[in-house]
Amino acid sequence: MKKQVMVPAEELERQKEYMTLCRQELTARFGEARSPLALVRSFGCQQNVSDGEKLRGMLAEMGCGFTEELGEADIVLYNTCAVRENAEQKVFGIVGQATHRKAVKENLLIGLCGCMTQQAHVAGKVKQSYPGVDFVLGTHALHRFPEILHGVLKSSGEGRRKRAFAVEESDGVIAEGLPVRREGGVRANLPIMYGCNNFCTYCVVPLVRGRERSRRSADILREARELIALGYKEITLLGQNVNSYGKDLEDDLSFPELLEAVNALPGDFWIRFMTSHPRDCTKELIDTIAHCDKVCSHIHLPVQCGSDRVLTAMNRHYTRAQYLDIIDYARKTIPDVNFTSDIIVGFPGETYEEFLETVSLVEEVGYSSLFTFIYSPREGTRAARMEDPVPYEEKNRWFQQLLEVQRDRGMTYYETCVGRTLRVLVEGEGRLKHGILSGSEPADGQCVLMGRTAHNMVVDFFGPRSLIGGFADVTITEAANWALAGRLADGALAD
Ligand code: 5AD
Ligand code: SF4
Numbered sequence: 001m002k003k004q005v006m007v008p009a010e011e012l013e014r015q016k017e018y019m020t021l022c023r024q025e026l027t028a029r030f031g032e033a034r035s036p037l038a039l040v041r042s043f044g045c046q047q048n049v050s051d052g053e054k055l056r057g058m059l060a061e062m063g064c065g066f067t068e069e070l071g072e073a074d075i076v077l078y079n080t081c082a083v084r085e086n087a088e089q090k091v092f093g094i095v096g097q098a099t100h101r102k103a104v105k106e107n108l109l110i111g112l113c114g115c116m117t118q119q120a121h122v123a124g125k126v127k128q129s130y131p132g133v134d135f136v137l138g139t140h141a142l143h144r145f146p147e148i149l150h151g152v153l154k155s156s157g158e159g160r161r162k163r164a165f166a167v168e169e170s171d172g173v174i175a176e177g178l179p180v181r182r183e184g185g186v187r188a189n190l191p192i193m194y195g196c197n198n199f200c201t202y203c204v205v206p207l208v209r210g211r212e213r214s215r216r217s218a219d220i221l222r223e224a225r226e227l228i229a230l231g232y233k234e235i236t237l238l239g240q241n242v243n244s245y246g247k248d249l250e251d252d253l254s255f256p257e258l259l260e261a262v263n264a265l266p267g268d269f270w271i272r273f274m275t276s277h278p279r280d281c282t283k284e285l286i287d288t289i290a291h292c293d294k295v296c297s298h299i300h301l302p303v304q305c306g307s308d309r310v311l312t313a314m315n316r317h318y319t320r321a322q323y324l325d326i327i328d329y330a331r332k333t334i335p336d337v338n339f340t341s342d343i344i345v346g347f348p349g350e351t352y353e354e355f356l357e358t359v360s361l362v363e364e365v366g367y368s369s370l371f372t373f374i375y376s377p378r379e380g381t382r383a384a385r386m387e388d389p390v391p392y393e394e395k396n397r398w399f400q401q402l403l404e405v406q407r408d409r410g411m412t413y414y415e416t417c418v419g420r421t422l423r424v425l426v427e428g429e430g431r432l433k434h435g436i437l438s439g440s441e442p443a444d445g446q447c448v449l450m451g452r453t454a455h456n457m458v459v460d461f462f463g464p465r466s467l468i469g470g471f472a473d474v475t476i477t478e479a480a481n482w483a484l485a486g487r488l489a490d491g492a493l494a495d
Contacts, residue, residue: 005213007143007175018146022062025153029107030074035065039073043091044081046238046274047209048114050189051142052079055113057179058145070101075109080116082204084376088116092125099132109152113137113145118208121379123167134163139209141166143175171195172210176219186427186469188232192220192258193239198277200304201315201382202344202375205240214245217253221261228267231469233425235262237273243280256288263292268471270425270454271295275302279317281326283333290334296454297334298368301326302342306361307354310347313386320361327365338368338413338455345402346375346395348386355398359405368413368455369482370406374399414457414479421475421489422459424451426467430460458483464493 030036038059042052055077056066067073076098081087091112098110110133116122118138126133135152137145148164155162172195182188195210196203220237227235237258239245245255253261255273262271271294276285278301289295301323305311308319330337343358362370374395377384430450442448442462449463451472460483461474473489 005172005174007173012143012175012177015143015146016061018150019058019061022146022150022153025150025157026062026064026074028157029153035063036074037067037072038064038075038077039067039070040077040079041094042079042114043087044083044115046189046236047191047194047240048079048081049183050191050238051114051139053180053182053189054142054178055079055145056181060181061179062146062149070098073108074105075111076101077111077113080112080114082115082119082122082208082378084373085378086376088122091116092130095126095130095133099130102132109134109149111135111137111149113139113142115139115204115208117167118169119204119379120167123165127163127165131163134161136163136165136167138167140168140170140172143173143178170210172213174213174215176215184427185231186425187234187236188227189238190220190223190227190235191215191238192242193245196240197244198241198279198317199315199382201313201386202347202378204378204381207380209240212241212244212248214239214247214249214252216249217246217258217261220258221265224262224265228265228269232269233470234270234272237262237271239273240275241277241280242273243276243282243285256282256285259285259288259292259295263294269294272298272456274300276300278303278323278326283329286326286330286333289330289337296456297337298340298454298456299330299334299337300340300342302371303361303365304342304344305347305350305354306358307350310350310354313349314344314347314383320357324361324364336455339365340369340371340456341365341367342371342373343402344373344375345399346390346392348375348377348383348388350375350390352398355402359402362402362405363409366409366413367406368457369410370402372399372402372406410482411479414482414484417453417455417457417476417484418479419476421473422453422455422486424453424459424461424472424474424486426451426463426470426472428468429465453484459486460484461486461488463488 026036040052040056042049080091102108117136135148148166152164193214195212196206197212199206243255246252303323306320426449430448446462446464449461451459459474473492474486475489476484476486478485
């Protein structure tokens, strides 16, 4: 029999009741004069950002406002990432800072959630060494946040402070209908599935996010329609491995079919998706991207490394030649396609010669940009038990070598955009952080705007604020520092 993964409606109703109770408890704790302020900070991938948006949604229902300043916050929630060690260390640093705030603000509430908390050694460390943390919410307990918070509030209201640790292991569930409070009003994340079944040997994700489970397409399409009605102009379909969407559902859509269905919704918007595993990136999917006009022609296709031996040791289930075949087929099929990728340098046992195969693959593909990481051993993964003789300093030298290669290769790609007129989704005011436009001044009534092309490249240009939240045609004039600069195309402001 198929396992039940949907959180029952009655359970979600119960959590809603807890939200009302939390509202009362929060008023008792922080007074009626103003709304309590919550600081929610998400680390790591878009999936985590999306979870953070649900936590914010629940906090808003409890009557909270939001702040980015620790000094102003009444509730602090750190939504953590476990994918690499440095992310973990950073979190412990800021949790330490937050707990110190309790010396001056006794009723401050501190919670930890996200992937890190799902690891037994982390939960143990928080329990022992961070007594200031009031509650820990594992990834599988996200929908129970109101109940957990209520328990903490109630016990301290009764003068017997009780900390909560909701970090049970689980294959994972799907909770539909939680309130969501998204950042910004232009681009939206839309999770289509949760968890991962791939067990890449270096990766902690399957250990902390459970097995692959897909949302029903009807729920996804309903949410997509709502986003379009709210004026969002870009929807990113999210999952650890979107290509296996629907494999766990009966009588529902596959990922290419889902893309078609979202593409068929009326409205002027873009569709993106991440992340796509090369192992199941089929020709059918590429054909679908090619003929769906709203799907951006950018594919993030993490290769991780260029050596077949290392790919096998990573349990990636494709070879370098198969990966290059997909790239080749996509180039022939999708007009103006561009690629980005993730790469790990220094996997256990990787030799310099094997690393050079990654370098040559990067040169061959010509990615517009790369996310590069030095291998970081993660407790509980298979790779963490492998021999790892190459010292970190050596790996760092390889890493710098790869960055240099990509700097040249990526800039070559950016330069090919100069002179072209590209459709750009205008996200907000630019901050001239790339410095390309500095030295010139916007005309009266105009400001520096920042947008993104379908290739996911940042573009700065001058234009009226009224363009924010919509599409504009921009002629690219310059490329530098991982960004483009341009001017509104002739006639772009005609009406
Ligand atoms: N060490 C370094 N990088 C890692 N990634 C995942 N696990 C590790 C690890 N243990 C990288 C992969 C993945 C990206 C999200 O993070 O490149 O695609
Ligand atoms: Fe990790 Fe592989 Fe899953 Fe990506 S697909 S999260 S790399 S196990």
